[in-house]
Structures are given as structure tokens and as C-alpha cells.
Amino acid sequence: MRWMQAATVIDDPVGPYRSVERRGRKVHGTDGRDPGCWVLANMVSGLDGSVAVGGRVGALSSPTDAELFRTLRSVADVVLVGAETVRREKYGPVRLPDGLRAERAAAGRAAVPRLAIVSRSLQLDWDAPVFTEADPASATIVVTCAAAPRAQLDEAGRHAVVLLAGDERVEPRAALAALAGLGSEVVLCEGGPTLLGELVAADLLDELCLTIEPVMGGDPLPVAITPASAALVRHRIAHVLVDGDTIFLRYEREDR
Ligand SMILES: NC(=O)c1ccc[n+]([C@@H]2O[C@H](COP(=O)([O-])OP(=O)(O)OC[C@H]3O[C@@H](n4cnc5c(N)ncnc54)[C@H](OP(=O)(O)O)[C@@H]3O)[C@@H](O)[C@H]2O)c1
Numbered sequence: 001m002r003w004m005q006a007a008t009v010i011d012d013p014v015g016p017y018r019s020v021e022r023r024g025r026k027v028h029g030t031d032g033r034d035p036g037c038w039v040l041a042n043m044v045s046g047l048d049g050s051v052a053v054g055g056r057v058g059a060l061s062s063p064t065d066a067e068l069f070r071t072l073r074s075v076a077d078v079v080l081v082g083a084e085t086v087r088r089e090k091y092g093p094v095r096l097p098d099g100l101r102a103e104r105a106a107a108g109r110a111a112v113p114r115l116a117i118v119s120r121s122l123q124l125d126w127d128a129p130v131f132t133e134a135d136p137a138s139a140t141i142v143v144t145c146a147a148a149p150r151a152q153l154d155e156a157g158r159h160a161v162v163l164l165a166g167d168e169r170v171e172p173r174a175a176l177a178a179l180a181g182l183g184s185e186v187v188l189c190e191g192g193p194t195l196l197g198e199l200v201a202a203d204l205l206d207e208l209c210l211t212i213e214p215v216m217g218g219d220p221l222p223v224a225i226t227p228a229s230a231a232l233v234r235h236r237i238a239h240v241l242v243d244g245d246t247i248f249l250r251y252e253r254e255d256r
Contacts, residue, residue: 111137
């Protein structure tokens with residue numbers, strides 16, 4: 001047991017996240033199969049573990065957490081998100097400040113990461129900016145399964161890059177392998193809890209960035225919802241940062 005006391009003051013609160021080496025990092029699941037990309041998740045919760053207030057995340061996030069949100073997007077090749085989060089948060093295409101776009105371009109990467117939406121129902125608004133305003137080099141991806149409604153599947157093909165990854169449902173490992181096949185080395189999952197729980201249950205999450213805001217009383221919706229049969233997955237702490245009363249935790253899967 002150690003006291004965590006105020007220690008080194010850092011000028012750049014997101015620097016410790018940017019400096020993590022994720023590209024080309026060897027990743028083996030416990031079953032020895034490698035989806036071919038590093039998978040990190042970024043979530044913010046209250047002290048009670050709630051990740052939404054009135055169905056939205058906005059009330060939970062602080063300015064530093066918002067900066068972290070942008071920073072983690074800037075290190076990713078793909079932002080993976082569940083359809084319910086897209087519907088509730090009215091997701092748009094990924095946008096980054098000019099400085100971060102230029103940094104990515106200088107490193108030979110697309111100016112912004114692509115958004116990849118996981119959905120079986122394909123109940124998505126095809127006229128929304130998330131499809132119509134995406135950077136042409138980073139067109140929005142829809143990851144779905146063979147059981148998706150035929151008419152919706154045809155519609156999806158007119159507005160997005162469609163990846164089929166599974167029969168009755170999207171198989172997380174197949175989805176990540178398909179994204180890796182498009183050249184994605186770093187996949188950032190922005191939730192929601194259902195999608196994140198699927199990645200955890202399949203033992204595919206390499207890194208979790210979890211911001212704890214000093215509030216209680218949000219929706220009864222935890223950071224991740226895993227199926228009842230899922231095994232416990234252990235992580236080790238990589239860093240703890242404190243900004244005011246907010247705690248920034250970064251964990252990596254124990255064997256990474
Ligand atoms: N605090 C945070 O950091 C944070 C982050 C993200 C979201 N949130 C909050 O979380 C809530 C939404 O989360 P949620 O857990 O309800 O939903 P979600 O994970 O965003 O999306 C669930 C949906 O994704 C699709 N999906 C997920 N896994 C699938 C699979 N294996 N195969 C096929 N489709 C799959 C399905 O879409 P279809 O229904 O279209 O088939 C499913 O209904 C919102 O209130 C949002 O504000 C909070």
C-alpha cells in the first residue's frame with residue numbers, strides 16, 4: 001500500500017497518453033490469436049460508475065477530459081463506436097484541430113481517423129453529417145453482420161463503407177481483423193458500455209483510459225456491460241493523474 005500524494009506537476013496533461021507506444025506493438029489475446037491492432041477504450045464515469053446523465057455523456061465531461069478525448073482520437077486510425085451512442089450523442093464525423101491534423105499528415109497518416117459504427121439493425125440516419133460530411137479520405141465505416149435487414153444493408157452501402165463481420169451479430173474479433181485489414185493499427189473504442197463489454201468479453205481490450213469525475217447520481221449505466229458468462233479480465237495500472245478533483249486512470253491488459 002502506498003499513499004498517492006501530489007507529486008510531479010506536468011504542464012501537458014495529455015502528454016502521458018500521447019507518449020505511449022501503441023503502433024506495431026505485438027498483441028496476443030489469451031487464446032493466442034492476434035486481431036492485428038492495438039485496441040484502447042476511452043470512457044468517463046462518475047464516482048458511482050455511471051457513464052451518462054439523462055442518456056448523454058456531456059454533463060460528466062470536464063475541459064481536461066474533453067482535451068483527452070481529442071488527443072486519443074488523434075492517436076487512432078479508427079474510432080469504433082456502438083450505434084446507440086451514435087444515435088444518442090448525434091455523432092458527427094471525427095474532427096480534429098488543425099495542429100493535430102498537420103501532425104498526423106506529417107507522419108504519413110490520414111488527417112483524421114475514420115469512424116466505424118457497429119450495428120446490426122442499421123437503424124441509422126443516412127442523411128446525417130456523420131455520413132455526408134466525413135472527410136473523403138476517412139469515409140465512415142459501418143460494421144455489421146449478415147443478419148442485418150437487407151434493405152438497410154443496401155442503403156448502408158450507398159452512404160458508407162460496409163464491413164460484414166459475423167452472421168447473427170458482429171463478432172468483435174472479426175470486426176477488428178477487418179479494420180486491421182484496412183490498415184488500422186490503433187483502434188479507439190469510444191463505447192458505449194454494450195460495445196465495450198463485447199470487446200472485454202472477447203479479451204480484445206489492450207488499454208483502458210478511464211476518467212473519474214467527482215460526481216454521483218447519473219444513469220444506472222456502467223462503464224462496460226459484459227455478458228453474464230464472461231470471464232474476469234485483469235489489467236495493470238499504467239498511470240494515475242489528478243487534475244483538480246478528477247482522476248485520470250490508464251490501464252493496460254495485464255499481459256500486454
Ligand atoms: N461516459 C462515456 O464515456 C460514454 C461513452 C460512450 C457512450 N456513453 C453513453 O452510453 C449510452 C449508449 O451505450 P449503450 O451501451 O446503450 O450502447 P452502445 O454500446 O453505444 O451501442 C449498442 C448498439 O451497438 C450495436 N452493437 C453492439 N455490439 C454489437 C454486436 N456484437 N453485433 C451487432 N451490433 C452490435 C447494436 O446496434 P443496433 O441496435 O443498431 O443493432 C447495439 O444496440 C449513451 O447513453 C451514451 O451517452 C457514455
